[in-house]
Amino acid sequence: MNKRETAEVCGYVGAAYPNWQAKKETMQLWHEFLGDLKHDDVLTAVKSWILNEDYAPTIAGIRRLCAEQSGALPISASEAWGELTSVIREYGLYGEKPSWSNEQLAETVKAIGYWNLCSSTNLDTIRAQFTKAYNERAEVARKEIINRRNFDLELPALSENSTVVESKNNLELGEGQ
Numbered sequence: 001m002n003k004r005e006t007a008e009v010c011g012y013v014g015a016a017y018p019n020w021q022a023k024k025e026t027m028q029l030w031h032e033f034l035g036d037l038k039h040d041d042v043l044t045a046v047k048s049w050i051l052n053e054d055y056a057p058t059i060a061g062i063r064r065l066c067a068e069q070s071g072a073l074p075i076s077a078s079e080a081w082g083e084l085t086s087v088i089r090e091y092g093l094y095g096e097k098p099s100w101s102n103e104q105l106a107e108t109v110k111a112i113g114y115w116n117l118c119s120s121t122n123l124d125t126i127r128a129q130f131t132k133a134y135n136e137r138a139e140v141a142r143k144e145i146i147n148r149r150n151f152d153l154e155l156p157a158l159s160e161n162s163t164v165v166e167s168k169n170n171l172e173l174g175e176g177q
């Protein structure tokens with residue numbers, strides 16, 4: 001987002017929540033922490049927030065909502081459990097090595113042990129262990145993803161009027177006015 005787009009987003013928040021003030025410093029802070037995201041994504045998240053929440057959003061709340069809407073976050077523990085049980089039914093204990101939809105699920109299965117997950121006779125206990133282990137890994141991943149520039153480690157997405165300047169040590173984003 002460029003600064004004009006950030007001001008537009010802040011305008012929506014200020015209009016929807018009259019007690020929230022978009023001072024110059026506030027808009028600068030929002031631009032600094034949301035400027036790496038696409039304007040349309042942030043605006044969609046803000047509109048969704050306005051429709052669903054009684055209180056003004058925070059930067060963290062908007063980043064989290066943008067990450068959710070983009071599909072960048074890990075699946076829920078119940079979805080991961082569903083995937084696991086589906087794979088166990090399809091491949092069983094001795095079938096080909098399954099692949100998993102995300103790294104957190106793969107790590108959880110490895111930590112508990114695929115054999116243990118397949119052969120346990122105490123489903124309630126193994127599911128509780130799985131859910132706890134998966135949620136711990138997924139929460140770490142969620143925080144990392146939300147804090148990444150544009151939710152991606154590979155290439156930063158540039159908003160309109162942005163430039164990339166490569167230095168010896170890192171990439172810096174320059175924002176056009």
